[in-house]
Amino acid sequence: MSGAPNQWVRKFTVEFPCELTGVREACRQSRAELAAAGLGEEELGHWELILAEAGNNAVNYALGWQKHRPVRFEFFVDDQGVEARVQDHGPGFELPDQVELPPPDSEDGRGLFLIKTLSDEAVYYRGKGENWLVLKKKRQATGTPPVAVTTPPPPDDAGTQKLANSEATLDLMTEELASAYESLSTIFRFSAELADQPKPEEFARKWLGEVSKIVAADWFILRLLDEGEGLKLVASSEDLSVREVLSLDNAGEADVSLEMRAASFRMDVWFDALHPVAAVDPLAKLAAQGTGFSHPIVINDRLVGVLSVGRYLSDSVFQAGQVSLIQTFADFLGIQIRNAQFQQQQLQTKLTARELQIAADIQRSLLPKQLPHVPGFQLVGHYQSARQVGGDFYDVVETAEGGLLLAIADVMGKGVPAAMFAAIFRSQLRAAAERATSPATMLTWLNRSLFADLDQVEMFITAQLVYFSPRDRTIQLSAAGHPPLILAGNDGRLQAVENSGMPLGVLADTEYSERAVSLPPGANLLMFTDGLTEARDPEGKLLWLGPLEKCLAQAAKTGQRAEQTKEALIALVEAHQQGIPPGDDQTFLLLAEYRGDSRGKPPQL
Amino acid sequence: MRTEKIGPTLLVTDLPTLTSDNSRAFKEFVRGALEPAHTVVEVDLGAARSVDSNGLGALISIHKTLCGRGGRVRLLHPSPLINEMFQLLQLDKIFEIVPRPT
Numbered sequence A: 001m002s003g004a005p006n007q008w009v010r011k012f013t014v015e016f017p018c019e020l021t022g023v024r025e026a027c028r029q030s031r032a033e034l035a036a037a038g039l040g041e042e043e044l045g046h047w048e049l050i051l052a053e054a055g056n057n058a059v060n061y062a063l064g065w066q067k068h069r070p071v072r073f074e075f076f077v078d079d080q081g082v083e084a085r086v087q088d089h090g091p092g093f094e095l096p097d098q099v100e101l102p103p104p105d106s107e108d109g110r111g112l113f114l115i116k117t118l119s120d121e122a123v124y125y126r127g128k129g130e131n132w133l134v135l136k137k138k139r140q141a142t143g144t145p146p147v148a149v150t151t152p153p154p155p156d157d158a159g160t161q162k163l164a165n166s167e168a169t170l171d172l173m174t175e176e177l178a179s180a181y182e183s184l185s186t187i188f189r190f191s192a193e194l195a196d197q198p199k200p201e202e203f204a205r206k207w208l209g210e211v212s213k214i215v216a217a218d219w220f221i222l223r224l225l226d227e228g229e230g231l232k233l234v235a236s237s238e239d240l241s242v243r244e245v246l247s248l249d250n251a252g253e254a255d256v257s258l259e260m261r262a263a264s265f266r267m268d269v270w271f272d273a274l275h276p277v278a279a280v281d282p283l284a285k286l287a288a289q290g291t292g293f294s295h296p297i298v299i300n301d302r303l304v305g306v307l308s309v310g311r312y313l314s315d316s317v318f319q320a321g322q323v324s325l326i327q328t329f330a331d332f333l334g335i336q337i338r339n340a341q342f343q344q345q346q347l348q349t350k351l352t353a354r355e356l357q358i359a360a361d362i363q364r365s366l367l368p369k370q371l372p373h374v375p376g377f378q379l380v381g382h383y384q385s386a387r388q389v390g391g392d393f394y395d396v397v398e399t400a401e402g403g404l405l406l407a408i409a410d411v412m413g414k415g416v417p418a419a420m421f422a423a424i425f426r427s428q429l430r431a432a433a434e435r436a437t438s439p440a441t442m443l444t445w446l447n448r449s450l451f452a453d454l455d456q457v458e459m460f461i462t463a464q465l466v467y468f469s470p471r472d473r474t475i476q477l478s479a480a481g482h483p484p485l486i487l488a489g490n491d492g493r494l495q496a497v498e499n500s501g502m503p504l505g506v507l508a509d510t511e512y513s514e515r516a517v518s519l520p521p522g523a524n525l526l527m528f529t530d531g532l533t534e535a536r537d538p539e540g541k542l543l544w545l546g547p548l549e550k551c552l553a554q555a556a557k558t559g560q561r562a563e564q565t566k567e568a569l570i571a572l573v574e575a576h577q578q579g580i581p582p583g584d585d586q587t588f589l590l591l592a593e594y595r596g597d598s599r600g601k602p603p604q605l
Numbered sequence B: 001m002r003t004e005k006i007g008p009t010l011l012v013t014d015l016p017t018l019t020s021d022n023s024r025a026f027k028e029f030v031r032g033a034l035e036p037a038h039t040v041v042e043v044d045l046g047a048a049r050s051v052d053s054n055g056l057g058a059l060i061s062i063h064k065t066l067c068g069r070g071g072r073v074r075l076l077h078p079s080p081l082i083n084e085m086f087q088l089l090q091l092d093k094i095f096e097i098v099p100r101p102t
Helices: A020-036 A041-061 A064-068 A111-118 A158-194 A200-214 A251-256 A258-265 A320-366 A415-435 A439-456 A546-558 A562-577 B023-033 B053-067 B080-088
Strands: A010-016 A071-077 A081-088 A121-126 A131-138 A219-226 A230-236 A269-271 A291-299 A302-311 A377-384 A391-398 A404-411 A461-469 A474-480 A485-488 A494-497 A515-518 A524-528 A586-593 B002-006 B009-013 B040-044 B072-076 B096-098
Touching (some): A010 A020, A020 A041, A020 A071, A041 A071, A041 A081, A041 B053, A041 B080, A111 A131, A111 B080, A200 A219, A200 A230, A200 A320, A219 A258, A219 A320, A230 A258, A258 A269, A258 A291, A258 A302, A302 A320, A320 A391, A320 A415, A377 A391, A377 A562, A391 A415, A404 A415, A404 A524, A404 A586, A415 A439, A415 A461, A439 A474, A461 A524, A494 A515, A524 A546, A546 A562, A562 A586, B009 B023, B023 B053, B040 B053
Parallel strands (some): B009 B040, B072 B096
Antiparallel strands (some): A010 A071, A081 A131, A121 A131, A219 A230, A219 A302, A269 A291, A391 A404, A404 A461, A461 A474, A474 A515, A485 A524, B002 B009
């Protein structure tokens, strides 16, 4: 208050339970005290109305446990005016500078207008655990001095009361700032750590533990929504034994479970001595004697999870600032966890892409850089990886006898594991080629060598080995579950040369057989994987063998260069696919007799 | 709180206050006493020491009920302070206010 030194100062407090009937009685008492302080009838009427509206707001805005805390009016009266402070423990509200009148037929919305209009100054401070509405109004000159002085001011100190008032106001503001600071600093520390914490669940557990200490909670339970399952337990304080999953489909559960109600109604659900949890509530053991609440975590209108926090004793309620910190933290945590999950997905996508890249690199490294030159023959290979890299590869090994070992294989599976097995197969094949020239012996040995590893991961390999003797113009063929090779002569006749056996990795003691075939004049020999014959057009129709055989027969008849035949085969497959990417690796190895240019350079890959 | 039925008028008397603690009871009491023939509700505020925004809300609610049947609410003899509040809130435009006899 400003002005002349105080002559009559009266300080008094009126406290009342947080209910509307309490407001009425408190207004009566306040009016009587203010009358004793010498206020006139009109002033008393105004103050009674201001206090009634302020008290109504304090009661109406309180939620849950906040209704158990009393509302308090504090008065400071001097000869210049009256300052009233209304303390509430609710979540608080915004008091705008200008309050507009509602439409005439509106049944509410006039309380703040009356407070603002009838007082000279009205300021609302939202603090930690409590809020204060500070109201000031000058006294009218007609008021009479009070007879009794209950609290005399310190003598000859006009500024003391003013100082005390300012101090109290500053205290309120400091409280509010401290509360905000505590929340903010916790969140900042929490954000800083999030960057180093790869697992959101561990992070949530640790920080909910920290927040529990700050707000003096005895326990917490965080559940996050798992679309397939329901509300899944993610983190809880130590030694809690609670159900892992609350199903959202269980309508009965929503009736009894605090957490499910919070999730369903998207609002905080409180429990305390007056509002106990149901005996069948999954939280019953924790919350039976205590107090606390379940808070739904909602981000962009989507339920993310539910955080429940509690104390074991019901007489120890959370203060508004503590509740605010828990709510703020929970919402922030929800955003962070969602972001972390999103990043995890992104990372997974990147990892998958990287894995595919690695697999493709392995595949490429397996292919021979250059194929051996055989006089009178041309040898070309082709490998086209699918989007999901498989385990196709081919190889050609020169043997000590002057022959060639032609190999083509398809490891069943995708990605790095398939590529790894292709790499193992290749090194084992080269080792086998040094020991034997019989393809059947090699396959038998390769199967024994690879069986244990393939069997363990439930993978298998189809392979075809051909020993080609240029001197004898013969081939010896052995195959392990692989498609037959196609052989065409310059008369256009075709034969599918087959020698079936179990794929490698299926039976440990498989003995493979082989067959020998003489090459016809102008021979064109095509070894391939099923990715070639099973190339699909946009409607899903397979290419099959026919067009490939026709192409090969034509090549043999015309005696075209192997490189041209390779381009023709690739063009054939691409024309069939009509631009859609291959679903499987496409690999082939082509041996073509070429008499047109016996000086021909060895074809390059 | 008492009501008296005078032809098309329902008169409500003995209201010491019309505030948050009794506004809901007041509204229900009046609605309960209203008969189809009533087109005017007279609320005697002569004895009312205080009326707050909740009490006003109750009066406006009854006013709307009566508007629906072409009727109105008439407020009798409010104290100068209560009258001042009606004017401040511009409710004198929707209620017919009969001042206290001087």
